[in-house]
Amino acid sequence: MSSSSQRYALYAAIIIIIIPAAALAYSLQRQAGVPETTTPPTTTPMEATPGKPSKISFYTWWAGLERFAIDALIGNFTEKTGIQVEKTAVPGGAGVNAKFAIIALIMAGKPPAAFQVHCGPEIISYFVAAPNGADDFVDLTSVANEIDISKTAPGQACMLSGKFYSLPVNLHRANLIFMNKHVLDKYGVKPPTTLDELLDAAETLKENGVPAMVQAGADQFTVLHLWEQIFLAVGGPEKFVKFMYGTLDPNDPALKEATDIFLDLVDTFPSNWASLDWTSAVDVVVKGNGAFHVDGDWAVGLIYNVYPDTVMCPIDNITPDCDIIVAPFPGTQGIYNMVIDAVAVPKGPEQEAGVEFAKFFASREGQRIFNPLKGSIADYPDIPVDIYPTNIQKWEVEQYKASTSQVFSLTHGALFSDVWQKLLQGAVVLAQTKAEDLWYQTLSEALASERSQWEKSGYIMGTPESPFAGYKPPWSS
């Protein structure tokens, strides 16, 4: 079988397996009383413009405890335009179910009007699934220019060979560690700033019977997310960018070093880690039943929205009332591991309304509504920091400005979807079985597949004149 037919076979399997599972999870969630995810507009909607659909669908994984920011955004959009947005939520952090549900719809020729995607090669996986490739998606470059997003640094990073196939709506940071200050104080542990300090702290906590590192196996992504941050700390940004393009040597020693450290930390996971999802892992740490959680700043949004009495503080300003200290993952100070959520619009009868939605979402106005509740920061540098309800977001604006390098998160957008899925599963299996050889095999295959898919696509991140991170992959010249 050719590699593309293997991919199609994978996607077909996903249609059969994942979508019913996602639908089941969603219906269980509804039975469990989780409120409907779409917030109605706060005032009576205006009449929709004649000729435009009055209702469109937006596919997303922002459901359950992660719904607040998107619901506020949709409510405001409907109020402004009269277009109702039906939020079709396929739960599962990081899009573990949603991404494949969208691919299946695209393959079936029934794409949603708009869908959530990350900046990065992830979107090329949708092109591969579509009958006419990238031509099946609206080229949003002129809209990006109209709303100035193309002038922002995160916007420029998001371009695929100079074009926008999705519009960025925020800037999340993946290389963060959340630490329960009370737990650290109780055992005399100083907030770690290096990998050695982190390993020492984890050992001390483990000896005292406290789960040190609380990652989650049920929605898989925080396990790979942890490995990724260790690899970033060990290998640095250049090797990281090469990983994204698949041009890194699979025998690079940083891969082994990162894996060894990862396995040391796995030994300090709580015994029920495999049944936790990311929101329950955050809950463990907020409640002091574990010390550390490594995640992106969507956890800031979760804590802000769901635990209003919990005080977060950045590591360089630990106040006496602080409950949760937020810091760059040890060894990655000065690096911004970017996760940029974006909206893409397939061509079709609803495309005009879909573009209007994406344009509003990515605009200054949309980003001012969305980001405060999401835990992320806006892409526009001229948006004042006083819009953010948490001091962590204000600190992140400064951290981003001061960062000396930026990379795209491997777990959130910087990998093709099939490669990503294999690595997600591989990291969980590694944590469960400690079978390192199998993991190195998976890494090696992942790098090869990543490289060949990039090469085949011909794209690069950024523009040919100004490639992302200053790195030109071999196929770009």
Ligand code: GAL
């Ligand atoms: C990321 C996404 C974030 C957040 C997180 C947890 O992939 O970019 O916005 O949704 O997953 O679900």
